[in-house]
Amino acid sequence: xxxxxxxxxxxxxxxxxxxxxxxxxxxxxxxxxxxxxxxxxxxxxxxxxxxxxxxxxxxxxxxxxxxxxxxxxxxxxxxxxxxxxxxxxxxxxxxxxxxxxxxxxxxxxxxxxxxxxxxxxxxxxxxxxxxxxxxxxxxxxxxxxxxxxxxxxxxxxxxxxxxxxxxxxxxxxxxxxxxxxxxxxxxxxxxxxxxxxxxxxxxxxxxxxxxxxxxxxxxxxxxxxxxxxxxxxxxxxxxxxxxxxxxxxxxxxxxxxxxxxxxxxxxxxxxxxxxxxxxxxxxxxxxxxxxxxxxxxxxxxxxxxxxxxxxxxxxxxxxxxxxxxxxxxxxxxxxxxx
Ligand code: NAD
Ligand code: UFG
Numbered sequence: 022x023x024x025x026x027x028x029x030x031x032x033x034x035x036x037x038x039x040x041x042x043x044x045x046x047x048x049x050x051x052x053x054x055x056x057x058x059x060x061x062x063x064x065x066x067x068x069x070x071x072x073x074x075x076x077x078x079x080x081x082x083x084x085x086x087x088x089x090x091x092x093x094x095x096x097x098x099x100x101x102x103x104x105x106x107x108x109x110x111x112x113x114x115x116x117x118x119x120x121x122x123x124x125x126x127x128x129x130x131x132x133x134x135x136x137x138x139x140x141x142x143x144x145x146x147x148x149x150x151x152x153x154x155x156x157x158x159x160x161x162x163x164x165x166x167x168x169x170x171x172x173x174x175x176x177x178x179x180x181x182x183x184x185x186x187x188x189x190x191x192x193x194x195x196x197x198x199x200x201x202x203x204x205x206x207x208x209x210x211x212x213x214x215x216x217x218x219x220x221x222x223x224x225x226x227x228x229x230x231x232x233x234x235x236x237x238x239x240x241x242x243x244x245x246x247x248x249x250x251x252x253x254x255x256x257x258x259x260x261x262x263x264x265x266x267x268x269x270x271x272x273x274x275x276x277x278x279x280x281x282x283x284x285x286x287x288x289x290x291x292x293x294x295x296x297x298x299x300x301x302x303x304x305x306x307x308x309x310x311x312x313x314x315x316x317x318x319x320x321x322x323x324x325x326x327x328x329x330x331x332x333x334x335x336x337x338x339x340x341x342x343x344x345x346x347x348x349x350x351x352x353x354x355x356x357x358x359x
Contacts, residue, residue: 023047023094024267025137027080027128028101029073030057032211033143033200033256037099038073039065039209040260041267048073049093051080052102056214058356064208080124083131090135097139097191097271098132099263100125103172106218107147107314110169121172122179129183139191140180141266146198146252146282146319148174155286156322159196159278167314177278184276191270198252198282198321200259202341203348210348211256212355220292221253221342225349228300235304237289239311244318248308250286252320255336255344265330282321283334292338299342 024041028034029050035057038048042065050062050073059075066072074093078085080102103121104110110117132138147170148163165174177194184192201221203210216232217223226232240247262281270277287295297304327333336344 022096022267022271023049025049025051025089025093025095025098026073026101027051027098028103028143030054030059030061030075031101032057033197033259034101035061035065035209036204036256036260037101037263038062039069039204040257040264042069042071042073044264049089049095050075051078051086051089053077053079056104058212060356061209068204068206068208080127081120083127086127086131087134090131090137095135095137097141097267098128098137099141099267100128101143103143105169107167107169108218110172111167114168117168117172122175125176125179129179138187138189139267139270141193141195141263141270142176142180144173144177144194144196145170146196146280146321148177148196149319151316155319156284157196157280157319158322159280159325181276188274190276191274192276193266193270194276194278195262195266196278196280197259198254198280200256201253202255202257202336202344204257205344205347207344207347207351210345210352212352212357220289221296221345224293224296224304225345227304227306228296228346229349229353231353233305235293235306237293237306237308238315240308242317244288246288246290248289249315250288250318250320252282252285253287253292253338253341254282254334255341258334258336262326262330262332265326265332269330277329279326279330280321280323281326282323284321284323286318286320287338292342295338296342296346298339299346
């Protein structure tokens with residue numbers, strides 16, 4: 022198939038382009054490079070031997086999106102493009118609602134005009150909000166508690182309404198848990214701009230000497246070691262989950278929801294210990310106050326993806342940390358130093 026990947030130069034997008042190409046698909050990428058570098062795609066091409074067609078296009082520019090569909094006979098879309106920093110979405114909600122919602126509406130309208138009606142959407146475990154019991158199951162009532170999460174929830178609603186209104190659409194809503202790690206080659210990985218918001222990229226920058234120490238946000242939660250539990254998933258497993266979802270919806274119309282997670286929680290200190298093992302030395306850290314908005318613990322019920330897609334995670338926390346560290350050590354400044 023010919024797959025259009027929006028946000029394909031980003032962290033999860035670039036790994037998914039690689040998995041798609043390895044599965045034999047042709048790939049077209051749209052990205053405005055607001056949070057990524059096209060160097061990622063050059064390196065994916067180096068690894069697969071197959072360059073993806075790249076369009077530096079903003080989803081907010083509907084005509085430019087139309088031009089991409091006019092140029093390529095696309096069979097299906099994987100939609101990653103969006104802004105994703107929870108804290109920034111609280112301080113700049115209009116920027117988030119505008120970019121994520123209008124960008125998605127432009128994409129869907131353009132797809133409809135060009136008779137492309139298969140889409141895999143990057144949703145997030147954040148849609149489960151703060152009131153659901155763990156583990157999270159797809160059939161639970163959703164309700165995000167921050168503007169970023171609400172953009173994901175609202176896009177899920179738009180896609181659900183679309184699927185209900187028009188039986189020609191094939192829609193997969195994928196709720197990711199916490200993606201970490203990098204391709205085992207160490208050539209592509211996560212390259213956050215500025216101070217990393219997320220745990221593993223922060224630990225990696227401490228390990229490589231770009232930051233002094235990790236602040237562990239809260240050591241007094243009601244969890245086995247007092248730190249929060251999350252469901253970490255290797256980005257290569259996550260990328261393969263997209264290929265599996267795409268194969269499933271290629272055969273079936275309708276709206277499908279799947280958690281992509283491992284089904285187990287790991288604590289902040291367990292992640293730190295695993296990363297220290299990968300690096301081979303202790304990583305400076307300090308236990309400090311809780312971060313506003315953090316939930317003590319959540320993880321996926323991962324049974325639906327296994328049953329429907331024959332997909333489950335295969336890589337351990339130690340592999341995630343080893344691969345993340347290989348990428349960081351070989352590319353201390355991310356893509357910018359080349
Ligand atoms: P990323 O920032 O690396 O990738 C997103 C890409 O979208 C970037 O390359 C960015 O330049 C591009 N983009 C943003 N707005 C655009 C626009 N208007 N037009 C064109 N391109 C645009 O992030 P990621 O971690 O790879 O995440 C990919 C998707 O997965 C996002 O939708 C994110 O919300 C979702 N997600 C991520 C996580 C996570 O922890 N990384 C968890 C759950 C869900
Ligand atoms: N943490 C620290 N120190 C740091 C960064 C994080 O102790 O410097 C802790 C957090 O308090 C949390 C855990 O590490 O307990 C994981 O935090 P992340 O920020 O890496 O991940 P979150 O679970 O908070 O959020 C992530 C994504 C969201 C997404 C959510 C659910 O950032 O976009 O997973 O998928 F919505």
